[in-house]
Amino acid sequence: MPRAGLDHDTVVAAAATIADAEGLDAVTLSRVAAELGVKSPSLYNHVAGREGLLRGIALLGLSELAAALRDAAVGRSGDDALLAASQAYRAYVIAHPGRYAAGAITAPSPDDQPLQQAASTVLDLLTAILRSWNLSPDDTIHALRAIRASVHGFTTLETSGGFGLKQDTDESFHRLILALAAGFRGR
Known part of the structure; x- marks a missing residue:
């Protein structure tokens, strides 16, 4: 019987809390069970093993990322929407690195419809922001890749201590996103 x-x-x-604090490798059934004060076998009443834990973290992370992007972009358009959503994306990656790593880095399996839908929601929000530039469908795909790669690369360097110079990283990020927006206008 499942624990009350x-x-x-x-x-x-x-x-997800363990993943954010210690990385995805730290997420094991025994570690989660210890955190919850139960024995590992009791977790099987709620998740399908470690893979179920990782999938759950991925779904949670993608859902939270989508909400952050939506909240940041609502009522905005063009450069302002792109900048606000990108800043929210960056803040989410920094605050929740384990959740982000579980779901937003690699494409989900085509067989996993809920995970596909969660990932599509994030991309759909970014696509809606890109409508301001009237990009072709192919250019929209390239722009989505550029946004994701820029935010991911910047935050990866930032969180790993890759920016050792004294200049403000917020200003660098701001300029990066505005450069992307200028590139989208040039298409």
């Missing part, structure tokens, strides 16, 4: 108060969302939330 323990459910799928609680188990995934505990795993």
